[in-house]
Amino acid sequence: MELTVRELSKHYRDKRAVDGVSLRLTEGINGLLGANGAGKTTLMRMLCGVLRPTAGSVSLDGVDVSSEDYRAVLGYLPQDFGYYPDFTGLDFLLYLAALKGMSRPHAKRKSAELLEMVGLGDVGKKKIKTYSGGMRQRLGIAQALLNDPRLLIVDEPTAGLDPKERVRFRNLLADLGHDSIVLLSTHIVSDLEHIADHMLMMSEGHIILDEPWDKSRTDLERLYLEEFGGEGE
């Protein structure tokens, strides 16, 4: 399974947010590091098909990003995760499962399973507006996994989480990288250092590092600081 990105660009009137990015990603955790404003979110949104690129193409095993087949195997947790405050966690998952075309019995089973998996089993029937930031992010990852995605894109999932929640979230994502392509974007080095199989760094719309990553390495922070001059964690 391979996600292929060819010469992907997004230009705004006075800015090149993403400029000619080409990538080949396979199963495992693919970390995308970059300072704020590097173009990570724009790239992620194009990879999910919710932002039209100025140029270039995205495909998964030859299936174009604009097709239903692509979306059928895609899971996405946006940076700015939106939700319906008056829905319960369970209702939110059931609603999104219906949107993904899942049958009601399957959706119920899967939603309950995912709520347990992300540690929200006992609060699934409470309204989302009563959840903490960490609980909402975990709900976000649960919704991204509803359709057992082969391509999972998570954009700055740990932003705003306390250290304990961040570790919990990191471990959760690490488990998901075995059978799927996981693309995890962040500007926090420690989110990736010990779980990434492949590392990407992005700066000013360009990919400046694209190489396999040895989880035992401990120099990611140094690498990052060299590139970004201390903008990260």
Add this chain to the structure above:
Amino acid sequence: MKNLGTLFRYELKKIWTRRLTWAAAILLVAVCVIDASLFWWMGRGDNGYHFTYTSEDGTEYSKFLTSFDQIKMEGTNGSKLDGQIWDESYFETMRRSLPEVGGDSMRFTSYMYLVDHTYLAAAGMVGALGLSTDTVTAYEFYEARRAAAEAAWAEQGLTPYEISYWEREAEEIEEPFTYEYCKGAQFAITRASDVAMILPAGLAAILCGVFAEERRNRTVPLIFVSSGSRLPLSMAKVLAGSVTAGALAAVMMAATVVTELVLLGGGLGFGAPVQLYAPSSGLAISVGGALLILSGLEILYAVLFGGVIMLLSVTTGSSTAALACSVLPSIYLSIWVKSQERWADWLPGRLLSGSALENARLLGPLNILKSGALTYAAIALVMLALCALVWRRWAVVGK
């Protein structure tokens, strides 16, 4: 269209879990109840008349009756005559029962309220047609009704083709009339235009977020990365908005009818010919039928207006913009357009009112109510289809 039912339920839930929805709905129903009971509030206390009557044997009657007492008295006695056929023998009985007052209408009215209320409602109708209760016959009554209808046609500028259409329709009106006291239903019919007037503001508050909500909650990306979600979701939103709009209009009309019936008492009178309410109407329908037609139109108008508000919501992506852009024009169209031009007949303020029952202007072979219903339904469908189309364009954005 997979999971349309499930998505529809969730869209309804989104609408009805908002506090604003409940607040607006309760307020609208409360305004309907207050509007329908205004005559009760205003007809109490000093608002009334002190009637006096001296009979031929010298007995004096004198009593202060509030406006509400007068209406109530008419209702209590009116329904006692339910089921009577308004034929020659009926009019003869009525003539014999009433005193000859020689054209003194005040003396006649005082007699009706103080001595014998039996024919209060019937005499009112005879008087409305310009006939005297001293001499009226069934023949004169039905001829006067026909003359009133023809005068209305002339006043409305009907073409010969239209007149011949209404003459054929008039043959369907069953005569003589079988009487049913129908003041409650009549009052509800006259309130239909008020419902149409207040509906837009509340409905706009409720529906302005149907399509804009996803932008406000930042859930657009989650929705549009879901495979196969675009068409069913837009359909579910359109359906939920339409059902909410229609249901709200129905509840408002029901609240109006129930309030009138509770305050006025008496029989429902739904089976009475509509001519007992609107003498010059050419429609061969009952008062209940007229009320149902107006309620249906009210529901269609609500769906149409719901379509407009949702289209504004999906086009602008903003609840506030949708609210502002829709309320003022709709209120203007409901209240202030006074044009006598034919196009104005299709505006809610004109079409959704009791006077529409006496409006004989036509659109092709259809009378105003049928054509109005078809026009509203067609516009509503176009609006709702546009909502679905514009919404799907949100799937991928270029910026």
